[in-house]
Amino acid sequence: MKRLINLTPSKPLKLLLGILPFALILVIYLIASDARLAENANDKLLPSFSQMGAAINNLAFEPSKRTGEYLFWQDTFSSLHRLALGIVIAALLGFSIGLLTGAIPTLHSPIAPLLTVISLVPPMALLPVLFIVFGLGELSKVALIVIGVAPFIARDIQRCTQEIPLEQLVKAQTLGASTWQIIVRVLTPQLLPRLINAVRLSLGAGWLFLIAAEAIASTDGLGYRIFLVRRYMSMDVILPYVAWITLLAFLVDWLLAKINLWCFPWHSAGNQR
Template sequence: MKRLMNLRPSKPTALIMGLLPFIVVLLIYIVASDVRLAENPNDKLLPSMSSFVEAVDRMAFTPSKRTGEYLFVEDTLASLERLGLGVMISAVLALLIAIPLGFVPFVRAGLSPFVAAISMVPPMAILPILFIVFGMGEMAKVALIVIGVTPLIVRDLQQRVMEMPTEQLIKAQTLGGSSWTITLRVVLPQIFPRLLDAVRLTLGTAWIFLISAEAISATEGLGYRIFLVRRYLSMDVILPYVVWITLLAFLFDYLLKQFNYRTFKWYDAGKERS
């Protein structure tokens, strides 16, 4: 008798099971929207599917009468630029900080408590300080992502470095490797795929900081648009934007996972791919 924990669905079955919750949620929304609109055709809380189509056409495929730009495209590009810059800076800083923290005991003794304390500071609490220091421009938004994400990646990578097999480090030293050589030839190649995993896991957090910063101070961006139209209860615009942000986050997660798998096949050896 096979145990439930040992049963594996086929790929078509897994695909259907993965899509099923989305289909159920969509059907529930359609039914609830029809009920509310039947009672009040002007209800804005649950717009009809046709309202979403009209809103997407207006935002994405019709130039703005005021600026002549396609607002959906401009908002997406602005947000992706901020997110990409913030995550890239966070990844580089985390790599430069985490390896010494995990590899060199004296560095760990001096800086590890400080990094741990910094990681506990709520980034949103210091957003006003960032606006005061960097102004209301792009720098403050990127800085919020960096400050919010970098400590999380640092602590994860530090732990990964400390978990490296001691036998590898001893053998590298026996073969005459210096600390610098071992860092470059032994530690860095094993930590880099873990860095990509850490970036994947923190993308959701980075999106939260980005949307929050754009909601407070921006003239374009996905978060800016959502909070701009909320005063008009424009759910036909808000919900497509939320879905688009979710799709972008899912796409980035998938691409990073595929890049990691194809570039560092040894890293995923023995793991079950999802």
């Protein structure tokens, strides 16, 4: 008798099982939307796909009467620019701090406890402080992403650095390598794929901080548009924007996974063994 824990679905079945939850959600939404619209044609809670398509067509393919911009694409570009800038800065900062504190004990002792405390501070609680210090411009939004993401990356890289076998460091020193040569030529190559994994894991938080900052103080962006139209209960705009953000997040995660596979195939092969 085969146990359920030992049953592995075939590739076609795995694909079908992966699609099934999304199909069920769509069917349930269509049924609920049709039922509400049948009772009230002006219902805004569950708009039909045609209503959502018309709203996004207006934002994506018709220029704004006030600015002349295509608002959907302008919002997308602004949000992705802020997210990319914040994540890149956070990755560089987190990688540097994590590598140095993980590799050098005299840096680990004073900095690691401080890093732990900083990582426990809710970034959203600092948003008013960032607005006061940096103003309502782009800097405060990027700073929120950096503050929210960098400590997580730093602690993850720190842990990964300390997990590298001590034998490698001893062998490098036996061959005459200095501290910086060990950091650059032994540790860094092994930690770069782990950095990409850490960035992938932190993207969800990065999107959260971005949307929150845009909702509070911005003139464009995906988060700004969602919170702007909420006062009109424009679910025909909100739901497609949420779906678009989800798709962008998925594509960014997929791209980072492919970059990790292309640049560091040995790391992926090692994880599969």
